[in-house]
Amino acid sequence: MSKVFFDVGMSLDGYIAGPNRGPKNPLGDGGPAMHEWIVRTATFREIQHLGEGGETGSDDERVKQLFGRAGAHVMGRNMFEEGEANWPEEAPFHAPVFVLTHDQRAPWVRTGGTTFYFVTDGIESALAQARAAAQGKDVRIAGGAYTIKEYLHAGHIDEFTLHLAPMLLGEGVRLLDRFSRDKLKLEQVDATGSELVTHIGYRVVR
Amino acid sequence: MSKVFFDVGMSLDGYIAGPNRGPKNPLGDGGPAMHEWIVRTATFREIQHLGEGGETGSDDERVKQLFGRAGAHVMGRNMFEEGEANWPEEAPFHAPVFVLTHDQRAPWVRTGGTTFYFVTDGIESALAQARAAAQGKDVRIAGGAYTIKEYLHAGHIDEFTLHLAPMLLGEGVRLLDRFSRDKLKLEQVDATGSELVTHIGYRVVR
Structure with a gap:
């Protein structure tokens, strides 16, 4: 059975996005600094067409697994709106993407296997x-932040x-x-750190 | 130069103590479950006179280092008040302990090298x-929770x-x-996980 999961950068004080979020500032003020670790990886740079270089190693392997899974x-x-303006022609998903929106729109097909479908019924x-x-x-x-929270609160997440x-x-x-305290029970399944980040995996216990 | 440090159990939603704290409930409702990892270690069981047994391994080594440092x-x-009622005769510090209080009291000497000194001037x-x-x-x-927060906010902490x-x-x-966002700048110096907990070490950047 396929699992429903998310992964998200979080600050030590528990925020997954900073203040003043919006389509042009999706991570909020200060938010991009949380993601410094991923921007340094070779795989992310390649997927996002950010140019040559980047680091290999355990953080890079993690990015590969994440996108492959x-x-x-x-x-x-x-x-989506922020990405629409910024993703390369070959959008970085290589899989179907279902976008929560209020506006009906025909599927948007990109090269490399990504098609965006627009879902208006929840x-x-x-x-x-x-x-x-x-x-x-x-x-x-x-993502973004509120979408992740919605699915977590609705009880649909298996792992994060x-x-x-x-x-x-x-x-x-x-x-x-x-x-x-009792609404979300977790089991820790993985924890590894590097210089810029600690990755911790959880399974939701039902 | 000696460093000022703390270490503390924290829940994933950022709490270091649960609600309804007090001298008889120092960790608050639900708080003790955060510390399950340490109670399982052989060193902690020995220090606290909790009886034979307990686990050795990386979590246990960490407890040894912590108390030795x-x-x-x-x-x-x-x-202090909670501990006074519950510590064994050989209190688990083996070093001087300075207790923040409003009540003057003569030093309280325990076996094993622990002496409690009562400080009324801040x-x-x-x-x-x-x-x-x-x-x-x-x-x-x-500790407890508020004492750690006071020292952190006053800028006295070097590492935690x-x-x-x-x-x-x-x-x-x-x-x-x-x-x-700008008041506390951190550098991550260590991150290791076990089944019950993730230990993450930070240095405060000044």
Whole structure:
């Protein structure tokens, strides 16, 4: 059975995006610094067409696995709009992407296997379509911050990985701010650190 | 120069103690579950006279280093009062402990090298006395939650380690809730995980 997962950068004070978010500032003020580790990796640079170079090693392997694991992605409208303006012609998903939106639109086909489908009837519908499209592979809730929170609160997440950055944001969108102690039970399945980040994997216990 | 450090268990939603704290419930509701990893170690069981057994391995080595590193401890009144009722005759510090309190009291000498000194003139005074007593070794801010926060906010902490537990508390005392983005700059110096916890070490950048 395919798993539903997300992975997200988080500041040490619990924020997955800084303040003043919007389509042109999707990670919020200060947010991009959380992702410094991924921007340094060779795989991310290649996928995003950021130019030659980048680091190989354990962080790079992690990025490869992450993008290889997902058979389909689900994405919020803000993340899509920011990406639409910035992704290279060969968008970095190489799989179907289901975009949560209020505006009907025909599928948008990109080179390299990425097609964006626009879903106007809610998160359950987007997830069901992504599951079907993933053909047994896992479904990634790609972001942004509120979309991840919505799926987590609705109980649809099986596993997630936090990339915990050694920095504070002070304000913004917290991942875990509306949970009671008993609402989300976790099992830690993986923890590795590098200089810029600690990756911690969790399984949701049901 | 001796360093001032703390180490503390933290839930994934950022709490270092649960709600309803007090001298008889120093970690708050749900708080003790954060510390399951340390209670399982052989060293902690020995220090706290919890009986034979316990696990050796990397978590156990960490506990040994932690207690071996401190030449003196600083402690808040709640933590002291709870400990006073529960520590074994041979208190688990084997070093001078400076207790922040409003009540004057003569030093309390325990077997095994632990003497509690009661400091009534504030956190700076307690730290100065602890530094002098540590004789070049490091000073540990032992707890509880508010005492650690006070020293962190006052800018006295050089290094700290979080023991991040795979659980939520939902409410209680957050470690990092009154910091702005620029007030606390960190460098990650260590990250290792086991099944029950992720240990992450930080250096405060000045």
